[in-house]
Amino acid sequence: MNVVLIIGAFDFGITAMVGAVLQFVPRSGLSSPSIAFGVRIPPDLNDDPVILRQRRRYGGTLLVITSVVSLLAGLAGALLDSAAPVGVGVAVLCFAAAALWARAHRAVSQAKDAGNWYGDLRQGVVTDTSLRTSPVRFPWWWTIPSALIIAVTALAGVVVYPDLPVTLNLPRYSLGETGYLEYPTTVWSAFGLVFGQVLLTVLTAGMVVLVLRARPELDPARPRESAARYRDYLGGTARAILGIATLLDLMLSGLSAAIWSGNRSGWLLVTIVGVPVAASLAVAAHLVLRVGGGRRRVSMADAEAPTGFVRRDDDRHAMAAGLFYVNADDPAVLVPSRVGGGWTVNLGNPRFLAGVAATLAAAGVAAGILALL
Template sequence: MIVILCTGLVVIALVTALVLVLPALARPTLPFGVRVSAERVDDPAVIAARRSYARLTVAAGALVAVVTIPVLLVTRSAAGIGVTTSVLAVLDVLVFHRAHRMIRTAKLTGGWAAERRQGVAVDTTFRTDPVRVPWPWALPALAVVLLTAGIGWARYGTLPATLPPLFGYATEPARREPTTVLSAFQPVIFQLALILIVVAVVLVVLRARPDLDAARPKGSARRYRVYLRGMAVMSLLSAACLNLSLLLGALHLWEIVPPTIVWQVTVYAPLVVLVGGWVTWEIRVGQAGHRLPALPGEEQEDSGLGQRDDDHHWFLAGAVYVNRRDPALLVHDRLGSSSWTLNLGHPIAWLLLGVLAVALIVLAGLLLAGVV
């Protein structure tokens, strides 16, 4: 019980810390998903929104932590952690949206959008000379797959007649399934699928429209190239961490190691390293690489333009983008992290979402039928 309670409080503390850091990762000209000019970065309205956001985020975390203690003491189940964390996530989203509305209201009433002539920066070299996939960084993930497959192959002949199904990075000991090649090598299959998904995402993101600053086109283009390569490297290393956790989980599935608490913690250790690595990298580079060091002369660069003000195409505080006139399918979102969103004004976006929905329904049906 003490372990569950401590885990719940630690999760709440981590979520609160990540939410507090999120606004600092965004470009100074995109506070809480609202486009502002460089002259308005330190506007009193922006500062007030940041301070209010920080206070309310801490208050939400403290409130949920206080409620979590009796909830976990009564339920005595780890499922309570998911419930309280979900409540905290909803509160944090509402607090973020409140800060977004505060700045957007100040922008509209103060006429900030008319202070600079608007424009966009375009760098055609991202098409003629795109950032390449750093394939050598995929070798750690592939090495973990080969190691997992080798251990599984050596163990396969001595496996028991039934195995517990693999659920995420753990097994369900209450259920047993006949030992087959498919059930025994589930970790390897998941590892290969992870690598394919990560590589596909990297390929798409490297070809997505660059997020450049119209006020500093040359400097932002150079930084964005460095940022893209770093994002690709981090993504490939993420695949290695995820695969390593699957390898550790497979050792339990194949009954090579006993299901102790220490081992369960070890299974999730690479995921903790993964989250810590991403947060550290995000803090260092910032959204679209705006925190990267400037070369001589780049700090003084100013084209006189302001980035095109398209706030009316963004919804949910910069998470959802809808613009039928924009040919881009994938765009960098405004949340402040290394994430992209589909342009829901593009017809292909709805086709992709439809295919994903069908795939999820089929997978859910297979899970319910016990096929997967």
């Protein structure tokens, strides 16, 4: 009974946390103050009645949906004795948030066109060349915890491997239940999650490298202030990404230990997965609430009088309610995202398209080789 309650609480808690994160996505503190529901706007119109009304509609409707879906996910998890309902609940919340976002985007875009918001405003762009000559450094120290976790897990696996049974029970998740399948004990089946840790850490480090070289969102009205804020934001984001990777590596270590020991305890599985996932969401929430959008205060030395310029209206490159960015003339691969904050890829960049094609080709070749073995 206690395990059932724990699983139900897990489903309810994770679903509610995701809903809470989605609540803050359209807030101006997370993204640029010149973006409202994916629409580029003059910063002084961020509190326009149309925008405020859409924020209230988005937040209020999503709050009701989150409450209902979280409760249903918790009840389903307890009745089915499974953590699977949390996936369904999160998917429903994401779909609902996307629909509400699209409705608000359309309303703000129509108000912008009808009111000619940009009118005779002076539009401009600004760049900070010091981001190339003196870039924000990669926080190597933040990769040490992940490296230690992987090393300890691999060493533990090497120690227990000779005593493992001839088959291992690996979990198989499906809607409403968690089952187990038996696989022959090999290096791949026993150390699969360890290899996953290595891949996760490498990919995360690569993501941080790309983020540190992404095109910044700088304010032409206060270029020096926005550059200082962006550097602060960049450093905080890089550390948060590596911190989340550490938590996920810890989760994979726990799952490896459960597989090697043959422990199928439901509460243990929920703890191994739930604690790191909840901590990762907390780190993400801290990032968007405390660091979000690079809007922290800067020192008096960086303060400056406004130049009178506003960010350039570039809505023509934003697709799908601001979710995607397509601009073949923009050399940047990563560009500021219009949804919540952070960055998104430039789907029109030839280098990105070539990289995706090469990755898919390599994956196809690898799958073909494995199928022939």
